[in-house]
Amino acid sequence: MVKHAESKSKQKKKAREKIENNIRRAMEAYRAELIKPKEQRLGLRKITAMYDGVMVGTLRNRVEGGRSITEFNATKQKLSREDEEQLTALIQLSSDRGLVFTHDDIRNAANAILRQRHGPQFEAVGIQWVHRYLERHYSEVKTYWSTHLDCQRADCLNPVAVKKWFDIIEKEIVAKKVPPELIFGMDESGFQLANDAKVRCAGRTNRKLQPRRGGANRENITALVTICADGTALKPLVIFKGQHVMTRWTENNVADVRQVYAYL
Incomplete structure (x- = not known):
């Protein structure tokens, strides 16, 4: 890379x-x-x-x-070290939940802290302050191009749901000694026909992508990948929405993908 x-x-x-x-x-x-x-x-x-x-x-x-x-x-910084540490923690926690901070959001949060500290007559941070802040905290906060994360998926990632999931795995797979050849994992990805613009945002360091909350109600093409625990895999499955099958959709199928058309 x-x-x-x-x-x-x-x-x-x-x-x-x-x-x-x-x-x-x-x-x-x-x-x-x-x-x-x-x-x-x-x-x-x-x-x-x-x-x-x-x-x-x-x-x-x-x-x-x-x-x-x-x-x-x-001593010359407008925000104290403690204030910047709180701001960093807020950015990290928000990014984990898909509520990303853009540069403007970071600047607004810093000004909100200053307003709380010094009242309505506070001196706002400058245009270049965010860049200097990110450089001071490069080991904790990094900028990314956002990727879209649906709100329902973001809300499901919580300690209670995660524990319940592993409890089910322990009860239904580990305890019953289900063999690997009968365990399959499936994931799907939706490819929107209309691309939403990405934004430059800040998040926790040492991650490849930064999810961003957003709606998922636009028409898209769905791709399904299923892999077995023994290392084998089923053919990928692609689902198109449409009332008419176009010949060019099935051309150059180098991955030998199975195709399904949903007539809705």
Whole structure:
């Protein structure tokens, strides 16, 4: 799979995080040296030489209570770190339920937090704020092109329904020792004749697709795939809706698909 190149700002952020991690390790090493007798201690220069990217002046400043660049920049952000963590959790939870956040939604949610904190005279976030927010939280929130998820399917994904499903599997298949050759799994996909526009939205990191709630009442063509637990599979089945069969529908059937026409 081809991956997109990271932005320069994200690359710089990762480089800063690596250096910051080395600074923390150097601080721990320096504090460990303070426990030793004075004549056996390593100086700041020797300690910084052990960690890439750590300067003597930087380590001395941090040991004396100075702030990191990340901590200093956090004081200039309109939303506090805690507020951004709550916003991140909201985006992740909403994306799991198919209620995706677009860039405008993220901006509106941030302004709602600021309005609650500072009243009606709050200073709204800027146009580029969302991009900077996503780069700060790249390990937790990522942008995707949305895919459509029907509301009924989204509502069915809850702990009670999932537990009940596995209880049925345990009772009817595992306990009764049903052989693999008698277990089939089927899935269907609907291909709409009219394509709905996708939107760029934010969701939890480390997923391939981001479902988006939407209606499923448009006319479409249904494809069914059935696979057996023993590794075999039935021929795919495609269902067309129409009163007249068109010859071109059955041409170039390279997958040897079984075709059904629903005369509705």
